[in-house]
Amino acid sequence: MSLATNPQVLAEDFDFQKAIPEWTVHRAEHAITRDFVFVDFDRAFEFMTLCAAYASELDHHPEWFNVWNKVNVRLSTHSKKAITELDILMAQAMDRYAQQIS
Numbered sequence: 001m002s003l004a005t006n007p008q009v010l011a012e013d014f015d016f017q018k019a020i021p022e023w024t025v026h027r028a029e030h031a032i033t034r035d036f037v038f039v040d041f042d043r044a045f046e047f048m049t050l051c052a053a054y055a056s057e058l059d060h061h062p063e064w065f066n067v068w069n070k071v072n073v074r075l076s077t078h079s080k081k082a083i084t085e086l087d088i089l090m091a092q093a094m095d096r097y098a099q100q101i102s
C-alpha cells in the first residue's frame, strides 16, 4: 500500500522539535501549523505553487490561508484523524521551499 493511501501515524515519542522546529503542534486537533511571511504576494504565490505541485504528487493537501505576503498553513491527515508522516514530509518540503524563496 502506498504512503498516501495508508500513512503512518507518528510514534508517541516523535521528536517534533528536531524534525520541524518552526512548526507549532496542536495535539488535541491532530494538526501542525506554521505562518510563513514573504517579501510580497508574488513570492508567497510562488511558494504556494511549489507546495501545490508537491501536494499533488503526495496526494496530501494543506489547509492554508493567504493574504498578500502571508501564508498560514495547517497540516493534518484527515483520513486518520492524526498527524502522520505525510504531514511531516509536507512540512519539511514547505520549510525548504520557503528557504529557497526568501
Ligand SMILES: C[C@H](O)[C@H](O)[C@H]1CNC2=NC(N)=NC(=O)C2=N1
Pocket: 004, 005, 059, 060, 061, 062, 075, 076, 077, 078, 079, 080
Ligand atoms: C482520496 C485521497 O487520497 C484522500 O482524500 C486524500 C487527499 N488529500 C488529503 N489531504 C490531507 N491533508 N488529509 C487527507 O486525509 C487527505 N486525503
